[in-house]
Amino acid sequence: MSSRFGGGLDSAVEKAFTRAAPKAAGTRMRYLVKQLKGTKAVADLLGISQRTVERYVKEQIKKPRPDLAARLEREVKARWQPQIKARARQKAATTSGLVVDIHARMGYTAPIGSTDETRIRHITVALPPRHAARILDAQDQGAGEDRLRELTADALREVYFQDSGRRAGSLEEVQITDVVDLDFDL
Numbered sequence: 137m138s139s140r141f142g143g144g145l146d147s148a149v150e151k152a153f154t155r156a157a158p159k160a161a162g163t164r165m166r167y168l169v170k171q172l173k174g175t176k177a178v179a180d181l182l183g184i185s186q187r188t189v190e191r192y193v194k195e196q197i198k199k200p201r202p203d204l205a206a207r208l209e210r211e212v213k214a215r216w217q218p219q220i221k222a223r224a225r226q227k228a229a230t231t232s233g234l235v236v237d238i239h240a241r242m243g244y245t246a247p248i249g250s251t252d253e254t255r256i257r258h259i260t261v262a263l264p265p266r267h268a269a270r271i272l273d274a275q276d277q278g279a280g281e282d283r284l285r286e287l288t289a290d291a292l293r294e295v296y297f298q299d300s301g302r303r304a305g306s307l308e309e310v311q312i313t314d315v316v317d318l319d320f321d322l
Contacts, residue, residue, distance in 0.1 A: 140318055141284035145275050148234070148320035150213065152224035157209075157216040161200050164212045165192035171215050182207050228322045229269035235262050235321040236288060241314035244297060254311065259296055267291035285312050 158164045168178045169189065179186040182204065191197045200208060228234050236259075243254025263271075271287045279287075293310040294300065 139281035139284065140315055141281055141288060142275055144318050144320045145272065145284070146213075148322050149221050149224050152220055152322060153217050154220055155217070157212050161198060161205070161208065162192050162195045164208050165189055167212055168208075168215070169193060181211060224322055225272050228265065229272055230265055232268075232322060233263050233265045234268035234271065235260065236292070237317075237319040237321070238288070238292075238312070238315065239317040240312050242289075242292070242310060242312050244293065244308070244310045254313070256314070256316070259292065261292065261296045263291045263295055267295065288312065 158167055165178065168181070169175055172178050172181065175186050175189040175193065179189045182189070184204065188197070192200070238260075239258040240256070241254050242257045242259070267287075267290075271284065271291065274283055274287055289310040289312045292312075297303075297310060
């Protein structure tokens with residue numbers, strides 16, 4: 137299962153697609169066979185037999201089991217329109233930035249006497265390109281949920297809580313816990 141932060145970033149990039157990914161199981165199988173150059177590779181990828189892949193390609197089987205349908209969708213989307221995805225990520229990292237809409241328990245640590253209790257907050261903020269680049273690069277390098285959460289919290293600390301250096305200068309760390317809802321947009 138995809139992480140909340142990683143999955144949110146993937147969903148944001150998928151919004152840049154110029155064409156919808158295939159929906160039918162047979163079409164998805166044919167796409168994967170073409171991408172991976174053979175039914176054996178697709179069978180190994182999906183954990184099914186080569187003959188089952190061939191049956192989907194020939195439309196002899198049309199409705200996959202729910203677990204296979206989810207794996208099939210995930211693998212097709214991961215390979216769908218790679219140049220469009222790369223362009224969207226590059227644009228976010230260099231010019232447009234990233235919008236994060238988060239509803240979670242957030243709080244921060246600061247010197248004694250100036251701390252704020254953690255509480256549920258709903259924040260929508262545009263992150264500048266340098267923060268978007270750090271988050272997207274970390275995802276590309278295989279960062280886990282905790283690292284993506286930490287990078288998002290650092291970006292929110294600087295952009296939202298410190299208002300890019302105009303307030304809360306002694307703020308040290310923002311913590312994000314108990315994520316209720318999270319959405320990224322490019």
